[in-house]
Amino acid sequence: MSFGERERPVAEPFAAHAALPVEPLSVRVADAIRLTGIPRSTLYELIAAGAIDTVKIGRSTFILYASLKRLFEKS
Numbered sequence: 001m002s003f004g005e006r007e008r009p010v011a012e013p014f015a016a017h018a019a020l021p022v023e024p025l026s027v028r029v030a031d032a033i034r035l036t037g038i039p040r041s042t043l044y045e046l047i048a049a050g051a052i053d054t055v056k057i058g059r060s061t062f063i064l065y066a067s068l069k070r071l072f073e074k075s
Contacts (some may be wrong), residue, residue, distance in 0.1 A: 026055060026062035036068060046071070 043063075046052045053067040058068055 032063045
């Protein structure tokens with residue numbers, strides 16, 4: 001080891017991935033349609049009614065996955 005270098009701790013491979021959630025935080029509208037089978041127009045009606053939570057990033061709309069799950073738990 002040369003001057004100024006520090007020994008880095010050895011990390012377990014994929015150790016950081018073990019703590020990641022299995023479910024996604026959000027999905028795009030097209031993915032929500034595929035996952036749920038809800039027609040696009042009905043999905044947008046549910047969004048407008050506040051039954052499904054969304055996040056806009058730029059021009060993209062993301063639907064919170066937990067919100068989709070709640071929708072089906074209510075049914």
